[in-house]
Structures are given as structure tokens and as C-alpha cells.
Amino acid sequence: MAKISFICATKIQHNMKFFIDTANLAQIKEANDLGILDGVTTNPSLMAKEGIKGDAAVMQHYKDICALVDGDVSAEVIATDYEGMIKEGEALAALHKNIVVKIPMIKDGIKAIKYFSGKGIKTNCTLVFSAGQAILAAKAGATYISPFVGRLDDISFDGMELIAQISHIFSVQGYETEILAASIRNPMHIVKSAEMGADIITSPLASILALLKHPLTDSGLAQFLADHQKLNA
DSSP: OOOOOOTTOOOOOOSOEEEEEOOOHHHHHHHHHTTOOOEEEOOHHHHHHTTOOSHHHHHHHHHHHHHHOSSEEEEEOOOOSHHHHHHHHHHHHTTOTTEEEEEESSHHHHHHHHHHHHTTOOEEEEEEOSHHHHHHHHHHTOSEEEEBHHHHHHTTOOHHHHHHHHHHHHHHHTOOOEEEEBSOOSHHHHHHHHHHTOSEEEEOHHHHHHTTOOHHHHHHHHHHHHHHHHHTO
């Protein structure tokens, strides 16, 4: 049987959004100053990397991030049980209108997403690694789903094929959930995510800045400047 290709999905994309995946305020500001930043994603590991400790400090840090960016900011719950996720998620959502409650792809997580959807609270279903998981999250009303393309690549599975498959399914089924390509490792992940139909990428600043670079741009600019100097010698 021939392999089914999902590259030519019928879903029409408009201006793939750029989120930065960090808790570093300086990096968020730098990305925002470029004029291309649409939002932020964070997680406990990124908070710990910045030395943010304690619930009060974490909550304040989310407020600080929201003050820098006019866009959605994903804030992750720590609880893995339904009641705990609801309690934490409601507290996070109360911090700022741009907070999106980040929920893990587990059974109680799906139940929590359904609850938050009914309350008009945005959610980001994280740790998505299959089309089946994406369908469940979309059915529950998730605002975003986050397929981790880099981690799939790490186990010799094509993360970009999953993005294309989910994009195709959402188009066919009419799901409004947006595909947020996560675990971006390099600038080509960003380019391929756009090609495969992702609505959003979330990336470290380094991968975003790497999109600026090309050796022919550097050599061409150097030549232009050298020629300008000759004209004014």
C-alpha cells in the first residue's frame, strides 16, 4: 500500500505565529523588540533554569512576562489529577487575561481541558506525540495543542510528518484548535513547521535568530560595503 502523504493539507494558513519558549525576561524582550513575537510558552524546567523558586515567585514571574508581551502566555500546571489541575489552572488564569493554562496530555488533562473550555479559559495541551492525542485534545476544546517535534526526531520518528497529519485531520474535521509546534531545535524546524501547516511555533530565541543568517547575505553585504568605500575613496 502506498504511503499516504499529508503534506498537501487543505487547511489555509495565515501568518504562522511566533512564540518564544523561555522564562528569560531579557530574551523575551529581545524577541519582542524584533517585532515578530506573538506569545510565550514556559514550563517548570524553564522557570527553574532562571532560578525562579516558590509558588509566589513563579506567579509573579508570569505577571512580569505578561507585562512584556501583548499575546498569549502559556503557564503550566504542576498537578496531574483533575481537581489539582482545576485549582491551579483557575489561579493561573486569574493572573492576567493573556494566560493560557498548559495541561498535560493525560486522561485527567482531557477532562480539565473540557472544563476550562466550558469556562472560556484558554488551554494548551502539551506533550502531544500522536494524531490520536491531538484529536482528543481538539474534541475537548483545547485552544492549542503542542506536538513535540524535536523529541519525536530524537526517537527516529519524523516530527514534521505528525504536524502535517494533524493539520490535515483538523482541516477535514473542522477543528478550530491551533497546532503549536513545540520542541523546536533549529531554524529548519521553524521553516518545515510553516510548510507542514503549523499555526504557531514556539522556539528558543537562538533558533529564531538563526533564521536571519545566510552566508550569501553576509558576503553580499560585505561586498556592497566594500564597493561603497571604493566610490568614496
